[in-house]
Amino acid sequence: MSEYLLDMRGIVKDFNGVKALDGIDLKVRAGEVVGLCGENGAGKSTLMKVLSAVYPHGTWEGEVFWEGKELKAKTIRETEEAGIVIIHQELMLVPQLSVAENIFMGNEITFPGGLMNYAAMYKRAEELMAELKMPDVNVALPVHHYGGGHQQLIEIAKALNKKAKLLILDEPTSSLTKSETEILLDIIRDLRRKGVACVMISHKLDEIAAVCDTVSVIRDGTHVGTRAMSEMDTNEIITMMVGRQIKNLFPREEHPIGEPFFEARNVTCLDVNNPARKRVDNISFKLRRGEILGVAGLVGAGRTELAMAIFGCYPGQYEAELWLDGKKIEIDSPRAAVTQGVCLVPEDRKRHGIVPLQGVGANITMAVLETYAKFGVIDAESELHQIGKSIERMRIKTASPDLPIRGLSGGNQQKAVLSKMLLPSPKVLILDEPTRGVDVGAKYEIYKLMFELVRQGLSIIMISSELPEVLGISDRVLVIGEGQLRGDFINDGLTQEQVLTAALGAVGMAA
Ligand SMILES: Nc1ncnc2c1ncn2[C@@H]1O[C@H](COP(=O)(O)OP(=O)(O)OP(=O)(O)O)[C@@H](O)[C@H]1O
Numbered sequence: 457m458s459e460y461l462l463d464m465r466g467i468v469k470d471f472n473g474v475k476a477l478d479g480i481d482l483k484v485r486a487g488e489v490v491g492l493c494g495e496n497g498a499g500k501s502t503l504m505k506v507l508s509a510v511y512p513h514g515t516w517e518g519e520v521f522w523e524g525k526e527l528k529a530k531t532i533r534e535t536e537e538a539g540i541v542i543i544h545q546e547l548m549l550v551p552q553l554s555v556a557e558n559i560f561m562g563n564e565i566t567f568p569g570g571l572m573n574y575a576a577m578y579k580r581a582e583e584l585m586a587e588l589k590m591p592d593v594n595v596a597l598p599v600h601h602y603g604g605g606h607q608q609l610i611e612i613a614k615a616l617n618k619k620a621k622l623l624i625l626d627e628p629t630s631s632l633t634k635s636e637t638e639i640l641l642d643i644i645r646d647l648r649r650k651g652v653a654c655v656m657i658s659h660k661l662d663e664i665a666a667v668c669d670t671v672s673v674i675r676d677g678t679h680v681g682t683r684a685m686s687e688m689d690t691n692e693i694i695t696m697m698v699g700r701q702i703k704n705l706f707p708r709e710e711h712p713i714g715e716p717f718f719e720a721r722n723v724t725c726l727d728v729n730n731p732a733r734k735r736v737d738n739i740s741f742k743l744r745r746g747e748i749l750g751v752a753g754l755v756g757a758g759r760t761e762l763a764m765a766i767f768g769c770y771p772g773q774y775e776a777e778l779w780l781d782g783k784k785i786e787i788d789s790p791r792a793a794v795t796q797g798v799c800l801v802p803e804d805r806k807r808h809g810i811v812p813l814q815g816v817g818a819n820i821t822m823a824v825l826e827t828y829a830k831f832g833v834i835d836a837e838s839e840l841h842q843i844g845k846s847i848e849r850m851r852i853k854t855a856s857p858d859l860p861i862r863g864l865s866g867g868n869q870q871k872a873v874l875s876k877m878l879l880p881s882p883k884v885l886i887l888d889e890p891t892r893g894v895d896v897g898a899k900y901e902i903y904k905l906m907f908e909l910v911r912q913g914l915s916i917i918m919i920s921s922e923l924p925e926v927l928g929i930s931d932r933v934l935v936i937g938e939g940q941l942r943g944d945f946i947n948d949g950l951t952q953e954q955v956l957t958a959a960l961g962a963v964g965m966a967a
């Protein structure tokens with residue numbers, strides 16, 4: 457018997473002639489935790505979809521050996537029965553169904569005779585919630601009742617409930633808080649002790665370093681190398697990923713900062729389901745011309761709601777008094793916001809950022825289509841020209857601008873959404889988690905772009921849960937906690953501790 461639980465050899469997968477995987481090998485031992493790293497579009501998710509038969513045997517070339525025997529699975533059910541369980545990058549839960557129903561979907565516990573045994577399913581679901589340190593979750597409530605982080609953990613519970621020999625986690629922590637991430641990493645360690653192997657895909661290399669035994673790096677659909685984590689550090693992973701060294705992850709540049717230019721006064725948002733609760737509680741702040749204002753806080757603190765209120769798209773009741781360039785402005789819809797120079801790149805790109813089936817190009821020019829219209833007719837040539845420029849500027853990896861955007865890798869979708877919001881030439885650009893799911897190289901490019909924009913006089917509000925990013929890029933930092941402004945700091949040697957202390961309730965007003 458082979459020493460490997462999984463041995464993938466020479467996998468080739470192409471999409472309409474474009475090779476996403478070009479002869480990749482991947483090996484995993486029983487109980488081994490393998491980090492799968494690579495830039496956006498390198499082919500990580502595609503390789504795992506080949507393995508789990510999302511792409512059935514016959515739609516790709518190469519061989520997959522599982523427990524020493526060739527696996528030619530045609531369906532996900534077959535791979536699951538073999539013990540291969542995947543948690544996809546994009547959540548697959550059905551929002552209207554209950555937590556328990558989602559966990560047991562396709563896998564229901566029944567009485568002999570076939571009737572659903574709800575009591576047993578609820579009990580098991582509750583056990584899983586306790587294991588994931590979420591004892592407060594009511595497993596009878598619909599999933600949409602819970603936020604992104606909880607949903608991610610529910611998805612993980614669903615996978616844990618299947619008998620996995622190999623668990624594949626595709627960017628499992630992108631919407632988890634620090635403490636939720638710790639819980640997940642502990643679960644992976646626990647599974648390893650029980651002999652369950654893991655493939656973990658993440659752009660957060662510190663997590664890879666914390667939990668993985670080996671790291672396999674892929675680039676442009678080929679295997680670059682596999683090494684023991686104990687023999688290298690995260691910098692070496694980066695070098696393997698991008699093929700060059702990136703010394704300074706945060707390329708902060710000096711830039712002039714002008715007078716206060718944009719102001720939000722008394723922003724208050726009421727909870728959609730429970731108007732007695734304030735999601736944002738009377739927040740006021742100023743933004744200077746050419747300034748990058750970081751907005752830090754714990755997940756759920758009200759940062760996204762604040763951004764939505766400013767952009768005119770908060771779904772519940774809200775108030776916000778806005779001033780731009782000395783004049784009071786009225787924003788009651790995203791359209792009004794964009795026309796007046798305020799743009800938002802949303803956090804949840806799948807829900808608000810893209811039209812999945814439309815082309816990459818059409819997605820990019822969506823917000824400014826009128827600009828290309830003369831007498832109601834779209835000037836296709838100048839539109840195409842602009843799309844070409846955007847794709848080049850952000851180095852968006854796509855075979856063609858006509859390709860449906862959902863075919864792009866996660867990080868490249870994010871770059872396309874950013875391009876879209878730059879076309880209306882905003883004066884104030886709000887970026888909500890702009891580098892979520894984005895690889896180190898592309899992060900670097902996004903930061904560079906931000907500095908280029910502020911040097912041209914634009915002002916940026918950047919919401920981010922990555923404290924190193926907030927501290928590495930911002931000129932000033934707002935800290936939000938439980939809907940309130942808890943701190944407003946000039947970022948001159950500001951530390952993570954100072955920000956966290958403020959987020960947790962201690963007040964600090966230095967700016
Ligand atoms: N359904 C599809 N149709 C066409 N092209 C696709 C499809 N799925 C993936 N691709 C292409 O295959 C390549 C690999 O994509 P994949 O999603 O595997 O990247 P990834 O390494 O997971 O990236 P990320 O870190 O951004 O998630 C990309 O160039 C992508 O555009």
Ligand SMILES: [Mg+2]
Nearest residue numbers: 500501545866
């Ligand atoms: Mg991916």
